[in-house]
Amino acid sequence: MLKRHKRTRVSVRLLGLSAAALSVAAAAFTYTSMAGAVGVNEATGRNPVPSSGTTKTVRYDMGDAAWHLPQTGEPVELTGVVHYPADLGTGRHPLIVMMHGLHDTCADRKADAARTAAEHDGDDAAYEAANAKLSAWPCASGTPVLHSDRGYDYLGRKLADQGFVVVSVGANGINASSVWGDDNAAARADLINRHLRMWQELSSKDKGELAGKFTDPATGAARRVGFAHHVDMGNVGIMGHSRAGAGVTWQAADSHRGQWPKGVDVKAVAALAPAYNVMTEDMSNYTITKTPFATFRGTCDGQVGGEALWFAADAAKGNRSGFYRFAIHGANHNYFNTQWSPQSRQVAAADDAMPVEGHPGQCTDREGATPARQLTERQQRHVAATYLGAFFRRHLLGDTGQDQVLTGARHPDAAITEVDVTTAAR
Template sequence: MNHDDTTAAARRRPMRTLALAASTVALLVPQALVASPATAASSDAARGPRGVSAVTYDLGDQAYRLPGTGEPVEIAGTVHYPTDLGTTPLPLVVLLHGWHETCADRAAAEARTAAELAQDWEAYEAASRKLFSWPCAPGTRPIANDRGYDYLGEELARRGFVVVSIRANGINASSVWGDENASARADLINRHLALWQRLAASGRGGLVGAFRDAATGQPRRVDFRDRVDLNRVGTMGHSRGGAGVTWQAADRHKDQWPTGVKVKAVLALAPAYNVMTEDMTAYEITKTPVAVLRGTCDGQVGTEAFSFAAEATARSTAGFHQLAIPGANHNYFNTEWSPRSGEVAARDDAAHDADRPGQCTEPGGSAYAPQLTEAEQRRGVAAYAEGFFRQYIGDGRRF
């Protein structure tokens, strides 16, 4: 199966493909995030931008075990929400990161780099095991991969969404791969959604008493009962998280959604699919709107991100959108993976040419574009995500 080209079935139906110049992203985003007169007329956004609060929850590094392997996975996440939750239940957006190091072991990262230069692959694997372990060794801090989307959570919460970014370090450190990895990530999403459905419906369940202030770590009581609408759920998955949200929303897997939960919009951000899958029906989505974004300087995911998603939605009667962002790479979408964070294993994954300063392309590519800064890239995806989720689970205005 060739995923480098959109299939004939996908080509038979209209499909929106957008390509924004790097300068256009930077210039249009501030205007896109400012409330317009039309905003004031809509029901959900009539109050305009809202104050935002943030809490975390962590039910343990080994809160559940992966089916089949028994490997431990945490149930933990970061929540951004309007400080004033109001009286009308708000839509919920779930964010899921992809495959990245799990433990902030700087010595192991340095040893891995040295081993790679020396082509000592045994030492390389030993160092990698320390960086991809779960739980992390005593005294080693876990990398907060879920916090890499705080900027997105804040922006969506400002616009009237409750946003939960969930951590999947245990899956990153596990042995599950390919479609099994996507399935495991989907199961993790469903476990979080079940907790939120019970909390919103009855004020009970595992999240009661679990919230802590995201800045201070002090216990916080937040009453989400009757304030979160689990019939209006959107998901965003980055990298392998993109495969996870596609799998979770697929027609074949809807029966695994918790009772009382409806996923109505899926955003795959630079998704890393298993392009060798032999069963595309496992990813097929026909009734849920899907959007796919990818940067032209992505050093980890190729254009198959578009063609795979197009094939998965080829028979869809809902919206399908795809956006190519010139000058965007893979890692800048997550602040923890980006160089300015100073975090272990953070890097710029775009390809560069010394003769083209300030420009980038994908590995092996020949089409260069001015590279977006970390802040520009995030403003772009925040504006797009807000418009996408607003249309499909918010007030319904087109983006």
């Protein structure tokens, strides 16, 4: 089957969806932001987010073929960009692991131009040849890697400034692989666990594969960072965007908790514009009832349909740890990742929102849907950071001052856009 560079909207899972969705909705409360902006930094009796106000960044890279998919043996990189408080202090910081979804892997501009021309001409053979270069792994000699893992630097810095250690991991090898559907979600979960295992060994013993492997992302110079005994592996959050949204749901599912590395406890999972395999025959692979779970989608998402929110609701049926759905008006799919967004001028960067004819600046996700004012790249990321930050602060730091944001009682970004918030009763 010809692999197109644009993600294809998945179809609604035909069986078991309506009843589960109605069950969750019956025990939920929905709010829409209409009031003015309200700050979220009220005193809570203590400061759960000690921060020096500055952050630092390092990177690690074990190689493009440092790991191999258990299903097929295909090569996958072990890389990560790490944002952390400049002053780690004397205590331990929760770890947040982030993963990108499906996108091109190699920034080959000639191949990108050839693919665009082939698509215009309807030349499938030329399209396939160009696409093979853009979705290869490892990339051809001299062709730069398209670093989708750097697309969440804005979020990593924001979270690090709030007291978290944040690592965004590369998954280009999975994107270039032959695994699809549930196998793709499982592969992403395995890769997350592989990174968590390395972090557990580093944090507990100051040894293992990560010891001595951190470098300056700009210069490549070695950097010594004292993460040992400063990362709380019993207090971990994970976030996945697009296909990785399915991956983190799989990783945190009740049935897969036994695969977490020893000493690791995932306390919060967030699926950002998740692209689920909605035709799955086994929902137990995605069911999360023991871990706080949040899912996000923009109303102008041109890649993932609204079924993503309902699938998540189905997966969270029976969850009493906390389940939240956020529909961000005017947000698309790609702007959550800076490398996928037009202002980056990166290969394959695009605005996937559907414009509304005769209404400049308005967008939607499908014909006939209610339009919204499209958010700029910066606005969309600001809103994402607000709500993801509130979720992780609440469930990794115990900051109850975020409760009203997570239930939709207060809307800190109402001056920017509306956010529909649905939360299951706890």
